[in-house]
Amino acid sequence: MSATVAARKRGKSASGAGAGAGAGKRRRKGDSSGDKGKSKGGGKMNEEISSDSENESIAPRKTEEEEEEELEETAQEKKLRLAKLYLEQLKQQEEEKAEAREFEEDQVAGKLKEDVLEQRGRLQKSVAKEIQAPAPADIRILRGHQLSITCLVITPDDLAIFSAAKDCTIIKWSVESGRKLHVIPRAKKGAEGQPPGHSSHILCMAISSDGKYLASGDRSKLILIWEAQSCRHLYTFTGHRDAVSGLAFRRGTHQLYSTSHDRSVKVWNVAENSYVETLFGHQDAVAALDALSRECCVTAGGRDGTVRVWKIPEESQLVFYGHQGSIDSIQLINEEHMVSGADDGSVALWGLSKKRPLALQREAHGLRGEQGLEQPFWVSSVAALLNTDLIATGSHNNSVRLWQCGEGFRQLDLLCDIPLVGFINSLKFSSAGDFLVAGVGQEHRLGRWWRIKEARNSVCIIPLHRAPRPPAAGS
Secondary structure, three states, X not given: OHHHHHXXXXXXXXXXXXXXXXXXXXXXXXXXXXXXXXXXXXXXXXXXXXXXXXXXXHHHHHHHHHHHHHHHHHHHHHHHHHHHHHHHHHHHHHHHHHHHHHHHHHHHHHHHHHHHHHXXXXXXXXXXXXXXXXXXXXXXXXXXXXXXXXXXXXXXOOOEEEEEEOOOOEEEEEOOOOOEEEEEOOOOOOOOOOOOXXXXXXXXXXXXXXXXXXXXXXXXXXXXXXXXXOOEEEEEEOOOOOOEEEEEEOOOOOEEEEEXXXXXXXXXXXXXXXXXEXXXXXXXXXXXXXXXXXXXXXXXXXXXXXXXXXXXXXXEEEEEEOOOOOEEEEEEEEOOEEEEEEOOOOEEEEEOOOOOOOEEEOOOOOEEOOOOOOEEOOOOEEEXXXXXXXXXXXXXXXXXXXXXXXXXXXXXXXXXXXXXXXXXXXEEEOOOOOEEEEEEEOOOOOOOOOOOOOOOOEEEEEEOEEOOOOOOOOO
């Protein structure tokens, strides 16, 4: 009896111990043999509930452990990620700094190269190909002079234009509005107490590179110095024995060069109101003069057929031959190259190291006259955009012509014609190269050989638009 009771107790305890272990199998057994147990309905429900509760109680424990592991790993990964991100940022910053330094070095090197080329007179920026011919409606016409415009200058900041004419007046114009800012009237000969001014045809003007001084010369052998901002008269230089035909300031200084029909070149110090020296060499009346930064100037010798380079400190000169007619206009392109125009219709490009033109364009503005008696149109004015390959020339064939200088200034190629009726007596490019100013008259600035009645005495502002550059390949 006692053995039987003990065996039963052992069986119960064993069944109780195995109940938990076999709980996961009960549901499957219950599904396959649902008719084997007593109290089928309640027992099966109880077994299913107990099995689910046990499974749910086990699952959260694993999830919490996994979450803890994931949290621990995320913290480590976050530190590693932030460290990598910080290193990447430092690397990117260093690369950007290196690129910026390289860009700055390239810019500095490019600027230094340009400065060296400019000093050597070999700088030739390519801008001519980008210039588009302006529409006639875009040309602004400023009228105020009664007689033919003879000369003009643009202030270094490109905000104002000074024009002078055979009516002996000087007008200061606003480039933006086209309005008159100031008028220096004609002075009557022998009258006392009147404001200073010119009493004869004004032939030339120049403005200092800092925009402080304006100089003007006339047929009465006088050079008048003005304060450019207020147009107040400062000094009068005398000494030439004939009409003053050319003026130019040395860039960066207040040293003034002048030339005259008396065949001489004179040097003045405007800041000190003093005369410096006189140079001789031309065999006929000098028609024009120009200068840049070096202590030298270039002159167009008119009917003596020469272009001369004057070295002021050495008091020496270089003589160039090439035109067959009277050389009436000249301008420096850079320190080593220049362009000139003559009444034989030719335009010449010069290098200071050669006595003959590097390029000579004959009949630059075509021919006039009856068949068999044709004569070339005179080239009355030339202009060059400093240190570039862009040239402008004027005549009286109803157009201003733009030209491109070839490589090494050894060729001239026509770009376009800009329609303007009358004698183009003066041409000037703005410092930025975004517009060209033409002084137009019914007569040539140096005489009255022809008169174009339909022309208007005016200052014309010609916009120079640049064509957009084509997009890079693959963009």
